[in-house]
Amino acid sequence: DAKTTQPTSMDCAEGRAANLPCNHSTISGNEYVYWYRQIHSQGPQYIIHGLKNNETNEMASLIITEDRKSSTLILPHATLRDTAVYYCIVLPSGNTPLVFGKGTRLSVIA
């Protein structure tokens, strides 16, 4: 019962913006959208999360559509170190363990 759908893989040229889409058409009103990434041989790392407003932090921007059925994670200037698997996760706020889907493998190419 996957709650999110992401492309299996994407490529991005170094220095360009990486736009990673996520479909979550069955999202409930109290569910947040979270993004984590996992660089090879490391544990996953929190990137950003949002409910309905667009969010930005030092790592990325999160754009959520008005109907909340999809979102896009934007890495504004991708570097080789951004090569990783990116996971989009939907779950209610607080005290709910993360369940990972298959994610998108992003390859940043020089």
Added chain:
Amino acid sequence: DAMVIQNPRYQVTQFGKPVTLSCSQTLNHNVMYWYQQKSSQAPKLLFHYYDKDFNNEADTPDNFQSRRPNTSFCFLDIRSPGLGDAAMYLCATSREGESFEKLFFGSGTQLSVL
């Protein structure tokens, strides 16, 4: 400046020989998790603790057990490892009561079963 520390980084055990993986944290978080990640797959939640309250996932095999003697430490015990248990085991922490789920992960222990 590691916050969630897993030792060892690599662990080799024999088929059927009990093995224990350890995790410690300096964040004073009350929630700790164990995930299993097999090659080319997403991390899969095995169980988690809210303080000393243990929460097992329904499909976690009985072969997997966990102990949390105090806030800082958590152990994963595999009683009789099989070849199919070879995987990366990830420990994570979070703070209950936060308005969102920000987990801090360790670097994992890669378990090989011979």
